[in-house]
Amino acid sequence: MPRQIDHDARRRQIAEAVCELIAEHGIEAVTLRDVAARAGVSMGAVQRAFPKDGMVGFALDHIVAQAHQRAASRIEDSGAAESARALLVISMQEMALAGPGQRAQAVVWLTFTAQAAVREQLAGLIRDHHDKGLGLLVWLIQHGQRTGEIHSDADAHEEARVLHALADGLTQHIALGLTTPADARRLIDYHTRHLWT
Numbered sequence: 001m002p003r004q005i006d007h008d009a010r011r012r013q014i015a016e017a018v019c020e021l022i023a024e025h026g027i028e029a030v031t032l033r034d035v036a037a038r039a040g041v042s043m044g045a046v047q048r049a050f051p052k053d054g055m056v057g058f059a060l061d062h063i064v065a066q067a068h069q070r071a072a073s074r075i076e077d078s079g080a081a082e083s084a085r086a087l088l089v090i091s092m093q094e095m096a097l098a099g100p101g102q103r104a105q106a107v108v109w110l111t112f113t114a115q116a117a118v119r120e121q122l123a124g125l126i127r128d129h130h131d132k133g134l135g136l137l138v139w140l141i142q143h144g145q146r147t148g149e150i151h152s153d154a155d156a157h158e159e160a161r162v163l164h165a166l167a168d169g170l171t172q173h174i175a176l177g178l179t180t181p182a183d184a185r186r187l188i189d190y191h192t193r194h195l196w197t
Helices: 007-025 032-039 043-049 054-078 084-095 103-116 120-147 156-175 181-195
Strands: none
Touching (some): 007 032, 007 103, 032 043, 054 084, 054 103, 084 120, 084 156, 084 181, 103 120, 103 156, 120 156, 156 181
């Protein structure tokens, strides 16, 4: 009887291989042969798992999904779901990829962002994630205004744009080694203080 393959797990395994190769050698290292070797699967398995150019886009989605999972886990573990302030800070930290051991993901995200300037398929994916992240920040600020934790006169849309730009900039600084993840988290805490009542 043929062995059953968990296709979702296989795709995540390949996405991890793509991310590792990009973090170590840049996007030019993402060849079918190298990805297959890093993932420990055949080139045919990679081709079956992804359509042409699909594995790079999936790797980008994989990084975002991991950030969402980490944020949800941190919120659940800390009981932060009741605090608009904690929700906003945790979300910002994950958007900036400012957690311990996340520098490699920051490098990959920065690489994707640079490639998006010349590859429309990636540009569309980056814009989609950007819009979702911005929408989340707007919602979190408005939630904080409803609970009285954030100043009611704050412009939620403008504040969200500034916070999103801060997260993007911190990701770049982490990737380039200009700041540490710990310092990025401190800057997020510092910058969000003006919102609190």
